[in-house]
Amino acid sequence: AELREGQDVFVSAAAGGVGTATGRLARLMGAGRLVGSAGTAAKAAYLTEHVGYDAVFDYHTGPTAELLAKAAPDGIDLYMDNVGGExxxxxxxxxxxxxxxxxxxxxxxKNSTDTPYALRNLPDIVEKSLRMEGFLVSNYRDVQEELNAFVVPHLQSGRIGLDETVVDGFGGIVDAFLGMLRGENLGKIIVRAAGAV
Ligand SMILES: NC(=O)c1ccc[n+]([C@@H]2O[C@H](COP(=O)([O-])OP(=O)(O)OC[C@H]3O[C@@H](n4cnc5c(N)ncnc54)[C@H](OP(=O)(O)O)[C@@H]3O)[C@@H](O)[C@H]2O)c1
Structure with a gap:
């Protein structure tokens, strides 16, 4: 994302596995205003109290554009998009x-039967000279060691924490997956096999 110190960031699905990690890393890397969206007020409160977000809105409470404009009144430099559409x-x-x-x-x-959302402001990408790039974690395996070297000391010192929802038993894997799609998880959803620690 080429985040530079002081830049203002918006993260969607901010309470999920990717969103919580993104928020914590952005904070460590010196982001300016850090704004997120999530599906419940409880998730929003968790993100501001524990993860380091400055403002988080529940996207069910109004038009997303209005909610974002209110949470980031001076605009944003970077958008980490887990959601698409609106x-x-x-x-x-x-x-x-x-x-x-x-x-x-x-x-x-997320379903192939979902009607695709037609973006109405694509011309803004030209007018504002924006850049959009797809990210695939599998393209960045070569920087895994760099990530570990950066993050592990912060985890060990307690400067950053883990955000996880744990489901016990391998038999729960389908329910855990469907629950994740419905937004029942906070942070990364983990299925713990019997006997695992
Ligand atoms: N490109 C890559 O390499 C890569 C790697 C891993 C994951 N991903 C993608 O990154 C995204 C996040 O993954 P994750 O593992 O961190 O999942 P996650 O955020 O833990 O779980 C998905 C979350 O999306 C939210 N959601 C569901 N329907 C939504 C909707 N219609 N609009 C807005 N939010 C909705 C739900 O939370 P709310 O309660 O907030 O609605 C749910 O908890 C997914 O799209 C996943 O496919 C990409």
Whole structure:
């Protein structure tokens, strides 16, 4: 994402596995205002109290563009997109000139039968000279060691914590997966096999 110190960031699905890690890393890397969206007020409160987000809105409470504009009144430099659809449209509107979008996931269109959302402000990408790039974690295996060297000391010192929802028993794997799609998880959802620690 080429985050530079002081830049303002918006993260969608901020309470999930990717979103909590993104928030914690962005905070460590000196992000400016850090804004997220999540599906419940309880998730929003967790993110501001424990993960380091400055403001988080529940996207069910109004049009996403309005909620984002209120949470980031001066705009954003970077959008980490786990959702697509209305969230992406809102972010394009809030991005400043030369802003960047990193497309990670498409939770708003998780079923192949979901009607695709037609973005109405694509011309803004040209007008504001925005850049949008797809991110695939499998393309970055070569920096795994670099990530470990950066993050592990912060985990050991307690400067950053883990955000996990644990489901016990391998038999729960389908329910855990469906629950994740419905937003029942906070942080990474982990299925713990019997006997595992
Ligand atoms: N590109 C890659 O390499 C890569 C790697 C890992 C994951 N991903 C993608 O990144 C995204 C996040 O993954 P994750 O593992 O961290 O999942 P996650 O965020 O832990 O779980 C998905 C979350 O999405 C939210 N959600 C569900 N439907 C939504 C909707 N219609 N609009 C907005 N939010 C919705 C739910 O939380 P709420 O309660 O907030 O709605 C749910 O908890 C997924 O799209 C995943 O496919 C990409």
């Amino acid at each position: 969230h992406l449209e809102a972010a394009i509107s809030s991005l400043r000139a030369y802003g960047r979008i990193v497309r990670i996931g498409t939770m708003a269109q």
